[in-house]
Every structure is written in C-alpha cells, then in structure tokens.
Amino acid sequence: DAGVIQSPRHEVTEMGQEVTLRCKPISGHDYLFWYRQTMMRGLELLIYFNNNVPIDDSGMPEDRFSAKMPNASFSTLKIQPSEPRDSAVYFCASSPIWANREDNYGYTFGSGTRLTVV
Amino acid sequence: KNEVEQSPQNLTAQEGEFITINCSYSVGISALHWLQQHPGGGIVSLFMLSSGKKKHGRLIATINIQEKHSSLHITASHPRDSAVYICAVNRYQFYFGTGTSLTVIP
Numbered sequence: 001d002a003g004v005i006q007s008p009r010h011e012v013t014e015m016g017q018e019v020t021l022r023c024k025p026i027s028g029h030d031y032l033f034w035y036r037q038t039m040m041r042g043l044e045l046l047i048y049f050n051n052n053v054p055i056d057d058s059g060m061p062e063d064r065f066s067a068k069m070p071n072a073s074f075s076t077l078k079i080q081p082s083e084p085r086d087s088a089v090y091f092c093a094s095s096p097i098w099a100n101r102e103d104n105y106g107y108t109f110g111s112g113t114r115l116t117v118v
Numbered sequence: 119k120n121e122v123e124q125s126p127q128n129l130t131a132q133e134g135e136f137i138t139i140n141c142s143y144s145v146g147i148s149a150l151h152w153l154q155q156h157p158g159g160g161i162v163s164l165f166m167l168s169s170g171k172k173k174h175g176r177l178i179a180t181i182n183i184q185e186k187h188s189s190l191h192i193t194a195s196h197p198r199d200s201a202v203y204i205c206a207v208n209r210y211q212f213y214f215g216t217g218t219s220l221t222v223i224p
Contacts, residue, residue: 042204042214042215042216042217043153043204043206043214044214045211045214056210056211058211059211059212089159091161093163107151107163107166108163109160109161109162109163111159111160112159112160112161114159
C-alpha cells in the first residue's frame with residue numbers, strides 16, 4: 001500500500017482565495033482524520049470521519065473550513081476564503097480501528113500539505 | 119492548564135543511552151498515542167495503547183491508567199532516533215502534548 005496520500009505537498013495562495021486539500025486514506029481504514037500543525041498551537045485535530053461520516057468537527061476553527069468524505073477513498077478539506085492565519089501544515093491520517101490491538105500502531109499519517117497564505 | 123504535559127521539553131543524549139520521555143494527562147481517555155515527528159516534518163505513529171505495555175523494536179511504551187501517566191522508552195539510542203516525540207490522548211476529543219525534542223549525539 002502506498003500509505004496515506006496527500007496533495008498538494010505545498011500550496012501558496014493569496015488571501016481570500018479558496019484552497020482545497022486532498023487526502024487518499026489507506027484502503028480498508030475506517031477512520032480518517034484531518035490535523036493542523038503550527039508553531040504557536042502545535043498539533044490540533046480539526047475533524048474526523050468514521051466510515052465516511054463526520055463524527056467530530058469541533059476542532060474546525062470556523063465556518064470558513066469545511067471537510068467532506070464522499071467515499072471511502074477520498075476526502076477534502078476546503079478553506080474559503082483563506083486568511084494568512086490559516087498558514088500551517090495540514091496532515092491527514094487514517095486508522096483501521098480504535099482498539100488496543102497488538103498489531104495496531106495507531107494512525108498512518110500522510111506527508112502533509114504546507115499551506116502558505118499571503 | 120494543558121490537558122497533556124510532557125517532560126522533558128528538550129533532551130540530548132549520547133548514542134547508546136537509555137532514554138525516557140514522560141507524559142501526564144488530566145482527562146479520562148480511551149487511548150494514548152505516541153507520535154514521532156522527524157526533522158523533515160513527517161509524522162509516524164509509534165504506539166496506540168490503553169493499558170499495560172507495548173514494545174516495538176527498541177521502543178517501549180507503558181501506561182498507568184490510575185496515575186494518568188505514560189512513558190516512552192528508547193533503548194540503545196541512535197542518532198536516527200533524533201526527532202520530536204508527541205504524546206496525545208483521546209476520548210471524546212483529542213489533546214496533544216507540546217512534544218519532546220530529542221537529539222542523540224554520535
């Protein structure tokens with residue numbers, strides 16, 4: 001398996017523009033997570049899905065952020081309109097199960113999308 | 119007050135040393151996670167545990183639910199272990215520690 005695939009790797013956009021980040025989870029993983037990492041706030045969970053259904057979006061900073069998972073193999077995180085304070089690295093991760101199984105090391109993270117809003 | 123506290127914040131060790139990173143949390147949890155973030159920015163999930171101990175190669179993670187404390191141990195440390203180690207807990211929400219920056223010197 002190629003792992004969790006995120007695109008683009010880098011995105012530079014002007015304030016006010018719409019930004020769409022993409023994620024392809026590992027096949028068979030039931031959970032998908034979107035995280036944001038900044039120097040100031042560290043890692044934050046934005047939203048997570050179980051079987052394509054959003055379960056907890058309490059971490060989504062405001063209405064400018066939206067996430068969808070139209071099928072088991074694809075998810076998007078959209079920011080509209082973007083602002084300079086949205087500049088961060090956005091990670092997507094997927095996981096097969098919550099349970100404390102011996103062979104489950106938890107999540108598999110994508111390489112992240114570095115977003116810069118100027 | 120942070121729900122997840124890690125110590126130390128920074129750690130420098132000589133190659134071969136035994137390393138311990140600590141994580142204390144103040145909320146009820148379903149699971150605790152140890153993550154490793156490499157200097158290039160990539161994140162690897164090392165462990166997810168809710169009780170007892172797990173071992174993977176030279177890495178050992180333990181958790182004491184009653185004391186709300188977890189430790190990550192690295193035996194025979196190596197320069198390639200140099201990274202930021204992040205503790206995270208979840209139940210209804212996720213909480214992240216600020217990370218421990220480890221540098222292993224040859």
